[in-house]
Amino acid sequence: MGCFRLVIFDVDGTLLNTSEGILESVRYTIKKYGLEMLEESVLKTFIGPPIQESFQRAYHLDEETVKKLTETFRDRYKSVDLLKAVPYEGIFDVFRYLKESGTRIAIATYKRQDYAEIILRHFGFGAYSDIIFGADHNNKLRKSDIIKKCLSAAQLDSSAEAVMIGDSENDATGAKEAGVQFIGVTYGFGFQNQYMEKVSALRMADEPIQLKKYL
Structure with a gap:
């Protein structure tokens, strides 16, 4: 057994570089509705957070x-x-x-539950994952809610037995609100240098293989 009984992973920017698919769908939507195309740096902020929040933040449209x-x-x-x-x-x-060390693996993602299950199964992560929770269809769940669902399913004695791994401030905040420690990854697309000092993390990993040392 490693340092934790449960390791909870984000998906976008942590397990998978999903930027191509997300950005193509965002561009398609913008063009279909005749909206002004966003700069690439702004488009990249759509990766990770709930999609409706990203559209609202970028265009300030009605509900x-x-x-x-x-x-x-x-x-x-x-x-x-x-x-x-x-x-x-x-x-x-x-x-x-x-898996070899007997640690359980959970997934907590802002991707909708059905999307998460499809993409994780397709790329082979599903075979390793004991628990998978994503966003609900109405996107009412916060990241902390999704993490708490993982904790509940794992039936741990204490939240201190779990750690959240993610690439964004949303992941860090969700972990804090759920009462679990957080390990950040900088190889994804969520963390920007100006935000790093705001994040309270147990460790930061610049590449996936570094995570083994912390778990």
Whole structure:
């Protein structure tokens, strides 16, 4: 057994580089509704957070319009772009190490539950994962809610037996609110240098293989 009984992973920017598929669906949605195309740096902020929050932040639209944009994005993403992703080099070594050490693996992602199950199964993460929870269809769950669902399913004696691994401030905040420690990864696309000092992390990993030392 390693340092923790349960290791909880984010997906986008932590297990998979999903930028190609997400950005193609975002661009498709923007063009379909005739909105002004965003700069690449702004488009990249759509990766990770709930998609409706990203559209609202970028365009300041009314709730009904944001809902339509979100539905269009989801339809396109699921049918065309979902599997346009690449596992980060070395991440499967980490998963194998955890399974060999008897550590349980959970997934807590802002991806919708059905999308998460499809993409994790396709790339082979499903075979290693004991617990998988994603966002609900209405995106009412916060990241801390999803992490807490993982903790409840694992039936741990204490939240101190778990750690969350992710690439964004949302992941760090969710871990803190759920009462678990946090390990950040800088190889994804969530953390920017100006935000690093705001994050309270047990460790930071610049590449997946480093995670083995911390777990």
